[in-house]
Each structure stands twice: as C-alpha cells, then as structure tokens.
Amino acid sequence: MIQLSPIDPVKAYLGQRIVSQEQLAIMGDYWGTNLSLGERVVGWLQTLASGSMGFSLIYRVPVTEVIMQKFTASLTLMVVSWVISAIVGFGLGIIAGAKEGSWIDKAIKTYCYILQSTPTFWIGLVLLMVFSVYLGWFPIGLSVPMGQLADTVTFWQWLYRLILPAITLSIVGIASLTMYTRDKLINVKKSDYFLFAQARGESFWGIIKNHGIRNVLLPAITIQFLSFNELFGGTILVEQVFAYPGIGQATVAAGLRSDVPLLLGIVIISTIFVFVGNLLADVIYKYVDPRIRSEDDE
Amino acid sequence: MSEMPWYNKGLFSSLNLRQKTLLTIGLTALVLFIVFISGMMIDANLPTNFSIKMQGPSFEHIFGTDWMGRDMFIRTIKGLSLSIVIGLGASIISSIIATILAFIASFNKYCDTFVSWLIDLFASIPHILLIMMISIGLGKGAFGVIMAVAFSHWVNLTRVLRAEVLQIKTSEYVALSSKFGRSKLWIAKEHILPLVLSQIFVGTLLVFPHAIMHESSVTFLGFGLSPHEPAIGIILSESMSYLAMGAWWLAFFPGASLLIVVLLFDIIGDNLKRLFDPSEANN
Amino acid sequence: MEKLLEVNNLSISFTQYVQGLNRHDLKVISDLTIDVMENEIVAILGSSGSGKSLLAHSILGILPYNSHVSGEIKYKGNILTQELKEKLRGKEICLIPQSVNFLDPLMKVSEQAIGECKDENEHNEKKLRQREVFDKYGLDESVDDLYPFELSGGMARKVLLSTALIGNPNLLIADEPTPGLDRKSVEETIEDIKNLKENGKGVLLITHEIDVALKTADRIAIFYSGYVIEINKVENFSDTDKLLHPYTKVLINALPRNGFNFSEGVQPLDDVSGCPYYENCPVRLDKCENNIPQLIEHNGVMIRCFNIGGVNDEP
Numbered sequence: 001m002i003q004l005s006p007i008d009p010v011k012a013y014l015g016q017r018i019v020s021q022e023q024l025a026i027m028g029d030y031w032g033t034n035l036s037l038g039e040r041v042v043g044w045l046q047t048l049a050s051g052s053m054g055f056s057l058i059y060r061v062p063v064t065e066v067i068m069q070k071f072t073a074s075l076t077l078m079v080v081s082w083v084i085s086a087i088v089g090f091g092l093g094i095i096a097g098a099k100e101g102s103w104i105d106k107a108i109k110t111y112c113y114i115l116q117s118t119p120t121f122w123i124g125l126v127l128l129m130v131f132s133v134y135l136g137w138f139p140i141g142l143s144v145p146m147g148q149l150a151d152t153v154t155f156w157q158w159l160y161r162l163i164l165p166a167i168t169l170s171i172v173g174i175a176s177l178t179m180y181t182r183d184k185l186i187n188v189k190k191s192d193y194f195l196f197a198q199a200r201g202e203s204f205w206g207i208i209k210n211h212g213i214r215n216v217l218l219p220a221i222t223i224q225f226l227s228f229n230e231l232f233g234g235t236i237l238v239e240q241v242f243a244y245p246g247i248g249q250a251t252v253a254a255g256l257r258s259d260v261p262l263l264l265g266i267v268i269i270s271t272i273f274v275f276v277g278n279l280l281a282d283v284i285y286k287y288v289d290p291r292i293r294s295e296d297d298e
Numbered sequence: 299m300s301e302m303p304w305y306n307k308g309l310f311s312s313l314n315l316r317q318k319t320l321l322t323i324g325l326t327a328l329v330l331f332i333v334f335i336s337g338m339m340i341d342a343n344l345p346t347n348f349s350i351k352m353q354g355p356s357f358e359h360i361f362g363t364d365w366m367g368r369d370m371f372i373r374t375i376k377g378l379s380l381s382i383v384i385g386l387g388a389s390i391i392s393s394i395i396a397t398i399l400a401f402i403a404s405f406n407k408y409c410d411t412f413v414s415w416l417i418d419l420f421a422s423i424p425h426i427l428l429i430m431m432i433s434i435g436l437g438k439g440a441f442g443v444i445m446a447v448a449f450s451h452w453v454n455l456t457r458v459l460r461a462e463v464l465q466i467k468t469s470e471y472v473a474l475s476s477k478f479g480r481s482k483l484w485i486a487k488e489h490i491l492p493l494v495l496s497q498i499f500v501g502t503l504l505v506f507p508h509a510i511m512h513e514s515s516v517t518f519l520g521f522g523l524s525p526h527e528p529a530i531g532i533i534l535s536e537s538m539s540y541l542a543m544g545a546w547w548l549a550f551f552p553g554a555s556l557l558i559v560v561l562l563f564d565i566i567g568d569n570l571k572r573l574f575d576p577s578e579a580n581n
Numbered sequence: 582m583e584k585l586l587e588v589n590n591l592s593i594s595f596t597q598y599v600q601g602l603n604r605h606d607l608k609v610i611s612d613l614t615i616d617v618m619e620n621e622i623v624a625i626l627g628s629s630g631s632g633k634s635l636l637a638h639s640i641l642g643i644l645p646y647n648s649h650v651s652g653e654i655k656y657k658g659n660i661l662t663q664e665l666k667e668k669l670r671g672k673e674i675c676l677i678p679q680s681v682n683f684l685d686p687l688m689k690v691s692e693q694a695i696g697e698c699k700d701e702n703e704h705n706e707k708k709l710r711q712r713e714v715f716d717k718y719g720l721d722e723s724v725d726d727l728y729p730f731e732l733s734g735g736m737a738r739k740v741l742l743s744t745a746l747i748g749n750p751n752l753l754i755a756d757e758p759t760p761g762l763d764r765k766s767v768e769e770t771i772e773d774i775k776n777l778k779e780n781g782k783g784v785l786l787i788t789h790e791i792d793v794a795l796k797t798a799d800r801i802a803i804f805y806s807g808y809v810i811e812i813n814k815v816e817n818f819s820d821t822d823k824l825l826h827p828y829t830k831v832l833i834n835a836l837p838r839n840g841f842n843f844s845e846g847v848q849p850l851d852d853v854s855g856c857p858y859y860e861n862c863p864v865r866l867d868k869c870e871n872n873i874p875q876l877i878e879h880n881g882v883m884i885r886c887f888n889i890g891g892v893n894d895e896p
Contacts, residue, residue, distance in 0.1 A: 045561035094755060103479060119511050121518050122534065122553035128548045186642035192647075199641045200744070201671025201698040211685045218687075233426035240519055243540070252519050255430050274422045289730045291686065314604060 048268075050267065054261035058253055060201050062263040066250060071269060074235050074246030081166040082231060085173030087222045095218070099207045100186055108178060110180035120234045124168040124241035131164060138164050149226020165242040172229060172234050180223050184216045191215075224287055228277030256267075309337045311432045330382065333559065340372055350470020350553075355547050362547035364536070374552045377530040378559050380523075384444055387561075389505040389512070391448035393455060393498055400459035400494075404467055413460065417453055422561055425450050429512055430521045443522040447509045451472045456500035459494055466490050496574045503567040507560040513558060530556045583657065585783040586617040586640070590706035593635050593644065609635055610809040613652070614876050614883070617752065617783040617894050622774065623812075624786040624794035627804030629757075632681070633861070637754045640785075641676055642666030657754070659871035662731050674679070676743035677755040681737040684744075685728040691715070692745045697719065714743045735766035742773055753777060754785045759793050771797050789833070802883075803829050806857035809876060812883035823883040828858050855886070864888055 047054050059066045096108040115123075131140045138160070188194055188211065197207045235262065239248030254262040321436050355362045361370035362527040372422055403413035420428065421431060432446035466489065475485055517531025527564035586631075593610040600830040609632035611697060617623045627633045638644050640654055642663050654661040684693055694711045700706040715724065717773065722731075732740060738758065747754055757867040759767050774797050777784055788794050794801050797819055802812040808816060810826045817823035821830045856862065866887050876885045 025571055052889050082444065113564070114557065117507055117511070117564055118557050119514055119518075119573055121515060121552070122549070122557070125534065125549045125553065126538070129549060131540060134491070135544070151892050192678065192680075193644050193685045194684040195638070196676065197685070197696075198643045198677050199670055199676040199678075200696055201428050201667070201669075201748075206697040211688070214685065229422065229424050232424040236424070237519070239514055251427065251430070254879075255434055257519055258434075263431070267423060267431070270424050270427055271422050274424065278422070289687070315598065 019127070036063060037147070040147055056254075056262040056265075057257075057259040058257050059250075062279060063261050066262060067269050070245070070247040070250040071245070074192065074239065074248060077162060077165055077238070077246060078231050078235055080162065081169035081173060082227075084166065084170035085177060086221075088170065089174040089218075089224075090181050090220050093178040093220070094185060094208065094213060094291050096178065097182040097185030097189070097216075098205075098212065100182075105182075107161070108182070112175040116179075117173065118172075119237075120168070120172050121237040121241050123171055124165070124238050127164055127168055149242065158238070161244075165238045166245050168241070169231070169234050169238050173224075173231065176227065176230070177220065177224055181216055181220050185212050188212050205280065208284030218285065218288055221260050224278045224280040225281035225284065228274045255266055316573075318572055319425075320428050323566055323569050323573075324435060330457075330559065330562055330566075334379045334382045335374060337375045337382075339578065340376045340379075344487050345351075353552070359461055361551040364551045370533075370547065370551060373528055373533060374530070374555050376528040377533055377552060378555055380529050381513060381556065381559065382511045384440065384447070384508040387444040388447035388451065388509040389502045390508070391444065392451040392505050393447060393502040395452040396455035396459055396501065397494075397498055399452065400463050403460045404486070404490070405464045405482070409461075413456070417456060420450065421453050425512060425521075426515060430518045430519070432517055433521045438521060440527070443513055443516065446516070446522075447512050450512070451505045451508055455498070456506065456534060458497060458501060462497055463490055464521060468514050473487075499565065500574060502572050503563065506563045506567065510556070510560050510563070558579060583619050584616055585657060586615075586620055586657075586785065587655040587658075588613060588640070589613045589638070589653050589655070590614055591631075591639065591654065592650070593639060594649045595645075596647045597647070608682050608807060610639075611805075612873075612876070613807075613809050614803050615785075615809060616771060616810065617785050619751075619781055619801070620778055622778055622784040622786055622798045624798035624801045625809075626788060626791060626801055626802050629760075629789040631789075631804060632807065633804050634756050637676060637785070637787060638757050640666070640754060641670045641674065643670075664728050671750075672748050673750055674752045674754065675743045675748055675750035676819070677742055677753060677758055679757040680761070681729045681732060681741070683741070684737075686729055687726070690729060690740050691731065693729075694740065694747055696744075696747070709744070710747050714746050715740075715844075718743055732771045734762050735769065738762060738766060738770055739773075739865055740772075750782070752783045753783070754787070756787045757789065758786070759788065759790055767793065803832070808857050809883070810858065812876075814881070817882070824867045825879065825882055825889050826858075826886050827862050827864050827888075831863075858884075 036270050055061075056063045056066045092108050092112075096105040176278050185208075194207060194211060197211055198204075202210070235246065236248035236251050238244065239246050240252055243249070245270075250262065251266050253259070254266065320400040332435055335466065359369050361374055362371070364370055399416070401411050403410045428441075428450040430448040433442045434448050436442035436445055472485055472489055475489060476482075480488075482525040514529065514534070517529050518535045520535065522531055525536075533552045534549055537545065537552075540548055583726065584857040591610060591613040592608070592611055594606055596604045597607055613636065615625065615636075621694065625633050635644065635648075639650060639660070642661075644650065650749065656665070656674065659665065660668075668676075684690065691708075691711055694715070695704065695707045697709060712722075712725075715721075720736065720739055720743065724740070726735065727738075729737065742758075758770050760768065771793060774784060774786065786794065787800055795815060798815050799816065800807050800814055804810075805828055811824070811829050813824060813829070818833055820834050824830050824833060854873075855871045856865070856874055859865055859869045862869065869887055872887075874884055874885050874887045877885075877889075879889050
C-alpha cells in the first residue's frame with residue numbers, strides 16, 4: 001500500500017536538498033523506487049527474512065534501533081495507563097454491577113457511554129487545556145525539557161511529563177473494561193450460585209466479594225489483555241497530542257514522510273504486541289481457571 | 299418486590315417501553331438529520347473577517363471565531379455533516395464487505411478458514427495504524443478515508459454474521475431445501491439473507507460511531523482529509539497551535555459536538571438492537 | 582406439633598418483554614396454599630419447568646426484581662417479611678439446591694459449605710462443623726479441596742445437603758434433589774432426607790418424580806398449571822378411591838409402580854378463566870369453564886374441585 005503512495009521516499013529522504021538527476025537515479029536504485037511494486041515488496045520481505053527490518057529513511061538508523069528506542073518510551077506510558085485503567089475500570093465495573101439500577105450505576109454507565117463516544121485525542125486536548133494551559137500544572141508538550149539531553153532528565157521530571165498522557169490513555173481504557181466487568185457481574189448476580197449464596201444468608205457485599213469478584217476477575221483480566229490493540233492505537237493519538245517522543249510519534253512521522261521500512265516495521269511490532277496480549281490472555285485463563293487447568297492435567 | 303418498574307417513573311410515564319424506544323430513535327434521527335442538512339447547505343468557503351479573529355464564545359458567535367475570523371459554529375456544523383457523510387459511506391461499505399465475507403465463509407470449510415484467518419489478521423493490527431496505511435496507500439482524501447475506515451471496521455459484523463449464517467445453515471429447513479435440489483446461491487438469497495438482514499442493518503448503524511471517530515482521529519493525525527477540507531479532525535488539529543494561547547473554544551466545542559453526534563448514533567444503534575432483540579430489555 | 586411453615590394464597594407473576602418490546606405478564610404460581618409441620622416431609626409434585634422452584638425462592642426472599650408477589654408466608658406463626666427472610670435464611674431455613682450449578686465454580690467445596698465468616702475464629706469453628714457434617718455423609722478430607730466440577734453426581738448431592746445442614750436449620754427446602762442421579766444415589770438421597778425428619782426438622786420437598794415423592798413424603802401436594810389442586814396423605818396414594826381430584830386419580834392410575842416421571846399432556850400456560858384442568862377433565866361441570874374452584878378441606882384432604890364438598894357450590 002505504501003508503494004502506491006504519491007510521496008516518493010527518495011524525496012522524503014532528501015528533504016529540501018538539491019541534487020542532480022544522476023544522483024537521484026543512484027538514490028532511486030538504492031531505495032528501490034525504480035523497481036516495480038512487486039519487486040519492492042519481495043525485496044522488503046527478503047530483508048526481513050534475513051533478520052533485518054531495513055533502514056529508516058527519516059531517522060537514518062536501522063529500523064530495529066528506532067523501534068527499540070521509541071517503543072521502550074511508549075511501553076512505560078502504555079504499561080502505566082494499562083495498569084491504572086485495569087484497577088479503576090474493574091473497581092467501577094464492580095460498583096456499577098453490584099448496585100445495578102442505582103444512581104451510582106447510572107452515573108458510571110453514563111460516564112462510560114460518553115467516554116466510548118469520545119475521540120481519544122480530544123480527551124487529551126481537553127486535559128491539556130485544563131491542566132497545562134489553564135491551571136499550568138503540567139508542561140505543554142515535549143517529554144524532555146527543551147535544551148536538555150534525554151539521559152540527563154531526572155526520574156521526577158520524566159514522571160511529571162508522563163502523568164497527563166498516561167491519564168488520558170487510561171481514561172479511554174476504563175470505559176470498555178468497566179462496562180464489561182459490570183455486565184459480567186450482573187450475569188454472576190443472575191447465576192444459580194449467587195442465588196444460593198443469598199439463600200444461605202450471606203451478606204450482599206460478602207457475596208460480591210467472595211463470589212462476584214472471584215468469578216469476574218479472570219475474564220476481566222483477559223479482556224484487559226485483549227485490549228492491547230486499542231491501547232496501541234490510543235498511544236499513537238495521545239503521543240501526538242502531548243508531543244511524547246514514542247512509537248506513536250515515530251509512526252506518524254513515518255507515515256507522513258513515507259518512511260516505508262519504518263512504517264512496516266512498526267506494523268510488525270504492533271501486531272506482535274497485540275498478539276502477545278492475546279497469548280497472555282490465553283495463558284492466564286489456562287493456568288488460573290481450575291476447570292481448564294484440570295483438563296490439561298488429564 | 300412488586301415495586302414500580304423504572305420505566306413507569308418520570309417524564310414519559312404514560313408511554314410503554316416500545317413507544318419510548320421508538321420515540322428515542324425518532325428524535326435522535328431527527329437531530330442528526332437537521333445537522334446533516336444544515337451542514338450540506340453551508341458553503342465550504344466561509345467568509346473570513348480578520349477584524350473579529352480569535353474571539354471567544356459570545357452570543358453572536360456561540361462557538362467563537364478562529365484565526366481567520368470564521369464562525370466556529372458554522373465550521374463545526376459543516377464538519378459534522380462531512381463526518382456523517384464519511385461515516386455513512388464507510389459503514390455501508392464495511393457492511394457490504396462483512397456480508398460478502400460472511401457468505402464466502404459459508405461456502406465451504408476452506409473459505410471459512412480463510413475468512414477466519416482474515417478476521418484474525420485484521421483484528422491484530424491496531425485500527426489506527428491500519429487506517430493510516432490504507433489511507434496513505436489510496437492517496438488520502440475523502441475516498442481514501444472512507445475506504446480505510448471501511449476496510450478496518452468489517453471485522454465485528456463479519457464475526458456476528460458468520461456465526462449467524464452457520465447457525466441457519468445447519469438448521470433443518472435449509473438442509474431440506476438443499477435436498478430439494480436448490481442451489482447454494484438460491485438458499486443464501488431466499489433463506490439466509492432475509493434472516494440476517496436485521497443484523498446487517500443494526501451492524502451498519504453500530505459501525506457508524508466508530509467510523510466517525512476514527513475518521514476524525516486519522517484526519518487529526520494528518521492522514522485523512524486534506525487540510526483545506528472543513529473536517530472536525532482538521533479543525534482540532536489546527537486548534538493545537540492556538541491551545542497555548544488559551545483559545546480553548548477552538549478545540550472544545552467542535553470536539554464536544556462530535557462527541558454528541560457519535561453518542562446519538564450510538565443511541566440509535568443500541569435502541570434498534572433492543573427492538574430486534576428484546577432479551578436485554580428483560581434484564 | 583407446631584406448624585413450621587404456612588403459605589397462604591401465594592401468587593407469583595413476572596413481567597417480560599417479547600419481540601418488539603411489548604410487555605407480557607406471565608403468571609407462574611396462582612393462589613398456592615400449603616403448610617409444613619415439624620417432623621414432617623411435604624412434597625410438592627409438579628412437572629419440571631412449571632415454576633415450583635419459585636415457591637422456594639419466594640420463601641427465601643430471592644425472587645428476581647421483575648416478579649410480583651401476593652399472598653402471605655408464615656414461619657412459626659410469624660409473617661415472613663423480606664427482613665425476616667433475610668435474617669432466617671441460612672440459619673433457620675435452608676435450601677438444598679437443585680444441582681452443582683448452585684455452587685460457585687471457582688471455590689473449593691469446603692469453603693462454600695462454611696460460607697461467609699466474620700473472622701478467623703468463626704471460620705475455625707465452622708470448619709469443625711463442616712468436617713463433622715461431611716464425615717456424616719461419608720465425604721472424606723480429600724473432598725474438601727475439590728472444585729464443584731470435580732464432584733460426581735452422588736458426591737455433589739451430599740455436598741449440597743451438607744451445605745444446608747451446617748447451620749442446623751429447622752426447615753429445609755429441597756428443590757429437585759434427585760434428577761440426573763443413578764438409582765443408588767436416589768435411594769441414598771431419599772434416606773438422607775427421611776433421616777432429617779427424625780431430628781424434628783420439617784422438609785419441603787419440591788420434585789417432579791412421583792416415585793421420590795411417594796417414598797419420601799408424609800403428605801403430597803399436586804401442583805398443576807400454577808395451582809395446587811390437591812394435598813393428600815401419602816397413604817391415600819396407594820388407593821385411588823381415597824384420592825379426590827380427577828387429575829390425581831389419572832396420574833396415579835397411569836403409574837405402573839415403576840417410577841414413571843411426572844410428565845403429562847398439555848398444561849395450559851396462558852390464563853384460563855376457569856378450572857385449570859377443565860380441558861382434560863372427565864367429570865367437568867358447566868361452571869368449571871369460567872369459575873376457579875377454591876382449595877377447601879374435605880375430610881382432612883385439601884382439594885380444589887367443584888365435585889367435592891359444599892363450599893364450592895356457590896362461587
């Protein structure tokens with residue numbers, strides 16, 4: 001698909017520099033723009049098969065290197081917001097499900113409903129407006145203060161700049177997990193064992209704790225692991241809004257400037273990332289649920 | 299225990315749940331229709347007036363004005379109607395893709411495996427990334443965005459339809475029909491399609507809000523509609539440059555309006571779904 | 582002997598939504614009257630899926646929210662309000678549930694039998710009690726750590742029975758305790774339930790198996806289309822002449838003493854304006870079509886039929 005793009009990677013690499021036609025032709029050979037579409041894909045696949053993802057046009061280093069560096073930065077952001085959204089989302093879901101039909105359930109439901117219809121980047125913009133521009137608590141953009149090298153940034157400075165993007169990203173993740181947890185808990189509340197626990201005179205919150213959370217936690221964790229897809233998508237948008245130098249920004253840059261090797265590399269990495277999430281979800285289910293665990297023993 | 303059910307309280311106490319659902323759908327659709335029509339009638343080239351540039355919300359310009367003195371309310375309405383058009387195009391195309399794939403999956407085991415594989419593949423590439431790539435590949439612009447959104451949103455509906463078709467296919471009357479010598483295409487047309495039509499319809503509506511959101515997202519990132527189009531994504535990405543100056547209205551109102559439109563589509567989809575499948579209402 | 586449980590004119594109905602979100606009211610139990618004494622087993626016999634479990638749920642106060650209830654339930658002479666139900670359930674009144682589905686699939690069975698505890702001490706106390714009860718039913722310590730899905734049918738039955746006995750209740754409600762069990766387990770269950778009676782407990786047995794009801798109960802209530810149509814002593818069931826309702830007679834006559842399941846032709850599901858058995862009744866009267874007979878006492882038998890007794894003559 002990239003090959004159909006109207007932007008020529010040679011031009012992207014050269015930027016504004018003036019070069020002669022011969023040089024252009026040599027460059028074209030080097031980057032493969034003179035080749036046909038099929039040949040370029042095959043070429044890229046061959047490079048990939050040899051264990052290399054090629055060379056990034058805009059960063060001028062191997063794609064693997066760019067991805068390693070950018071992805072690590074994003075990973076912190078993603079892990080932090082993933083954990084926050086897991087805890088908050090699950091908690092809200094349990095409260096809403098337990099108090100189904102009450103005002104607090106309706107409030108949580110409305111909140112989730114609205115959040116699910118809100119573009120991620122706009123939440124980021126609103127938080128930026130409120131906390132950075134209006135209240136002035138956080139910087140506007142850039143994860144590293146201007147004029148400072150990345151490795152001289154203290155932990156606190158770094159954390160300070162992580163807060164807003166992480167909150168934005170977790171707000172997005174909360175909604176779906178909350179709704180899922182709520183639905184699951186409501187299903188548990190309709191189950192025979194919930195009914196029986198009630199019939200045995202156990203207290204309502206006791207049942208929610210002993211039976212509700214016990215039965216909802218596992219599927220909820222699974223769902224949270226299956227959300228890596230949205231998490232990655234959200235990261236791209238959030239990094240753009242907060243100018244956080246991670247994989248998201250690299251993706252946008254690669255896309256806008258037709259850095260084909262980098263973009264394809266990112267596609268591979270993100271797919272692996274999503275796949276790992278799915279795999280973890282599977283594994284957790286297998287090893288934690290006694291019903292499935294014992295099937296494997298036999 | 300025999301307390302009054304929730305739907306008998308409050309404003310619409312005289313209506314039953316069915317009437318209320320229909321009323322909700324009607325009103326919501328009306329609002330969206332008005333937004334759409336008024337947006338269509340607005341000329342894309344809004345008058346610029348630099349003497350009133352960058353003004354906050356006032357009675358004259360309820361959403362404020364931008365750096366060229368254009369009224370943000372009018373720009374927003376125009377953008378929303380554009381979003382609706384793109385959303386409509388994208389969801390219809392994605393439903394067509396989903397329907398075709400679901401039917402292909404129903405042909406035989408190999409086709410089914412292929413479609414499942416396709417579903418897994420598309421489900422594991424992050425949506426935004428996929429849309430970006432398709433959009434770049436098709437040369438950005440409205441066509442590119444519509445296709446990109448369509449090609450990334452067929453997955454869920456295909457899953458639903460595939461399961462549904464599989465269930466109908468294994469039912470007895472279809473087996474009987476096939477014994478009578480009816481061709482597969484005939485069975486698909488006469489037996490399966492009518493049964494899954496409501497699913498397709500609801501599925502299309504449920505894709506709508508996602509389509510609108512993703513369109514504005516990729517446009518915001520710079521991969522969707524081109525900067526001279528009056529899209530919400532463009533307006534918001536433009537507003538980034540003025541945020542630090544405190545021009546909050548440039549980002550707030552267009553985004554909130556987009557949220558409301560998405561929410562309205564969500565409400566229509568959910569209500570229709572409940573109308574077709576009442577099991578949820580019994581909860 | 583004291584009356585443990587008294588149910589008077591209990592009706593339960595549900596509001597449902599069907600295609601297109603139209604409302605529909607579903608009547609499940611109509612005008613149900615029954616009582617259970619100390620030292621007594623009373624069986625409610627009705628076809629499966631006819632909603633008799635809801636009687637148990639109603640006594641324990643665990644009906645779903647969309648249900649509508651009228652009538653009264655008394656325990657030891659006190660009207661059972663929701664508050665009192667919540668206080669008594671699990672202590673004085675215990676449910677022996679239908680199947681292993683009533684156990685939390687992710688919790689070890691011993692912990693479930695012990696149930697909720699305030700602190701470590703209470704837990705230890707109850708643990709001893711749980712071991713005692715489990716031992717009584719031949720469940721050794723290896724069973725304690727099993728999950729519900731690992732139990733065999735007979736074991737599950739004993740665990741369910743044990744969960745009810747840990748609190749040492751006076752009234753037990755056994756909801757379909759025998760389906761899906763093999764012959765031997767059924768016999769054991771019947772024995773176990775009968776043994777409960779010896780300790781002065783009352784048992785309300787809800788079942789669709791005539792055989793189990795006949796072997797276990799002192800009195801049997803016949804549940805037909807939401808109504809109790811006859812409550813008779815178990816001795817009378819060996820002689821159809823002592824049975825009063827035409828349906829009961831048909832039921833017992835058709836039974837070749839080999840444990841036929843209680844499943845018969847069509848029971849009207851929708852509201853009928855008259856006697857629920859009108860359609861199939863061999864001795865029906867004109868007034869049966871549009872008048873519902875009351876449940877009256879006739880020579881120590883409770884009966885709902887216009888052919889018996891004088892009270893029903895004037896509806």
